[in-house]
Amino acid sequence: MATLKVGLVSPEREIWSGEAKTVVAQTIEGSLGILPGHAPVLGVLLDGSVVTIEPADGGERVSAMVGSGFFSVAGDEVAILAEQAEMGEEIDVQHARQALEDAMAGGGEDATPERRARARLRAAGIEV
Structure with a gap:
């Protein structure tokens, strides 16, 4: 099964990284749902939105608040670079x-x- 390699980082720390089935993020252009094999894309995160990640290992869905930043997809790698980010559980x-x-x-x-x-x-x- 194909997966995505995902990294969610802020200037302070790495918030989450790992393999995922899906990633959903809000950009200033609208909501993006990313699955393995997605076309390359670069977007600007909507300041004050939520990113959700479904881990490939079947673990609990990850939700994080993000401030402004960027969202990049290239070759089954997703980079979420947020000015502010906070895991929902924290x-x-x-x-x-x-x-x-x-x-x-x-x-x-x-x-x-x-x-x-x-x-x-x-x-x-x-x-x-």
Whole structure:
């Protein structure tokens, strides 16, 4: 069975790497679902979105919040280079909820803090 070699990294650390069956990421052009054999592509990640990875070993699906960055596919290798990234299992849900409340109360023109807070909660498995 063909698989993808996937690396999700931020400037601070490698968030996840390994073999995967599928990867789904949101780019500024829309959602991309990647399977083995996908055509080469380079995209800009949607700031405040969620990347999901289905590990090839049948393990639990990986969800991570990502800030701005890039998404690259070439020869069954997927590189996700995010300015910010956080695994769903590492997210402090109470803190993320407070960040969302604060962002919504701020009412500023920049929607990035609200998008990021919502993405953190979705990555943690909380629909908002």
